[in-house]
Amino acid sequence: MKALVQRRYGSAVLGELDVPVPGRGEVLLEVRSAGVDMGTWHLLEGKPYLLRVIGFGFRGPKSPVPGRDVAGVVKETGPGVTEFAPGDEVFGTCEGSFAEYAVARVSRLARKPRNASFAEAAAVPISGGTALQGLRGVRAGQRVLVLGAGGGVGSYGVQIAKALGAHVTGVCSTGKVELVRSLGADEVVDYTAEDFTGTYDLVLDCGGNRPLSRLRRATTPRGRVVLVGAETGGSLTGGFERSLVALALTLFVPQTFVPLMSTERGEVFDELRALVESGAVKPPVEREFPLARGLDAIEHVHSRRSRGKVVVTV
Ligand SMILES: NC(=O)c1ccc[n+]([C@@H]2O[C@H](COP(=O)([O-])OP(=O)(O)OC[C@H]3O[C@@H](n4cnc5c(N)ncnc54)[C@H](OP(=O)(O)O)[C@@H]3O)[C@@H](O)[C@H]2O)c1
Structure with missing residues (x-):
């Protein structure tokens, strides 16, 4: 072959x-x-x-x-x-x-x-499954911030959060604004022009280059920051230590930091199939x-x- x-x-x-x-x-x-x-x-x-x-x-x-x-x-x-x-x-x-x-x-x-x-x-499978697992527990009416919203995981994050009934803000660079809007985001922030504002019940971090302190400030006191991944962590550990610091931080602040390790399972893909077949996710x-x-x-x-x-x- x-x-x-x-x-x-x-x-x-x-x-x-x-x-x-x-x-x-x-x-x-x-x-x-x-x-x-x-x-x-x-x-x-x-x-x-x-x-x-x-x-x-x-x-x-x-x-x-x-x-x-x-x-x-x-x-x-x-x-x-x-x-x-x-x-x-x-x-x-x-x-x-x-x-x-x-x-x-x-x-x-x-x-x-x-x-x-x-x-x-x-x-x-991987991008959709990661977004789905990162958004577990999101309820209708909650506010969700997706960083890296124009990328693989983020583009599913926007759609799945919308399907769960959340109010979604997507953050991306200029060239991805139209895509993120077309995915159904309620608000789109082009971070090259302005920073995101406000607080969110869940922050899905698929870009990974913002300090944890900035993510914390963007999260409601009982909210969650889900750390999906980063490309800024260096070639040795890829930023693994950022996850360790985030876990330690969770002990001292009201918000919860969740370093995500997504799993690849048929049941997850079945859930995604249902979302695609219903038209909620494209x-x-x-x-x-x-x-x-x-x-x-x-x-x-x-x-x-x-x-x-x-x-x-x-
Ligand atoms: N935890 C897990 O289980 C899991 C699973 C899948 C992926 N990941 C990781 O999650 C991250 C996102 O994955 P993805 O597949 O969505 O990636 P992707 O398609 O490349 O999207 C990432 C987005 O992040 C933004 N970004 C900001 N800083 C960046 C930088 N220095 N390098 C590259 N992109 C940057 C880019 O958007 P702008 O142009 O708008 O800045 C890009 O669209 C990656 O680090 C990946 O390895 C983790």
Whole structure:
């Protein structure tokens, strides 16, 4: 099969690999589209270096193919699989979706939304799942602030918070203002022109470059700051210490800081499918790249130029 092959950190080339064989509880997918997010860039580069220590491969990447978000068709089922059958259209996560075929655990898959293309479905799992988990507990009428609202997680954050009945303020740079407005944000703040004001019941921080003290001031006394991620934490730990400081801070201030570690589970993807099928969430696909240009797709996301989501079409 054709795949983007990654033998060492920092580079990948289009090459040929054997089609993988599904094991117990796994299926072989014919990949139609693969989603791209900042995590794809981190795993391609092996940065922050902390990633190498916690199991993604010390000297080189464990997975020879980049890409985790996937949408495709079940080609073959492994032993013990009863949830899916060949021909089923699914989406979820796997190891190595930048390829014609990939093996995925059934526990990380759900049926593809009926009203979504493969490209749209592949744009949902990690970013949508992270936003959904970050917004757990939000109630109708609450005020939600989304930082990085024009990015992958933030663009779902705006839509899901609106679906929960919240009043949503999205913060982004100038080029993403129109997108964030079109996603349904009640207010959009272009941070290059003005700073956000007011207090919020929940702050979803998907940009990560504001001091924790600033986030605290933007949060009601009983509110929560959910720290999704940052690209400003350096190549060693990626800002892991910011999460530790935030946890410590929670002991001394009325607000709660929650460093988010999202999980990839079929049940989460089922919830997202329902949101997409109801029309409450529309996967915001900005651009599709062919497999041969997979590295360009990753670089486009890393450059901060991407608006919403980017996918690789196989
Ligand atoms: N905790 C988890 O489980 C989890 C899961 C998924 C992702 N993440 C992390 O969460 C963060 C957001 O992910 P994403 O997929 O939404 O990323 P993304 O698509 O690149 O969006 C991030 C947004 O943040 C803003 N930004 C501000 N400062 C930035 C900087 N120095 N570098 C890049 N972007 C910057 C950019 O918007 P403007 O142009 O408007 O500034 C960008 O649109 C990333 O750090 C990612 O690694 C964490």
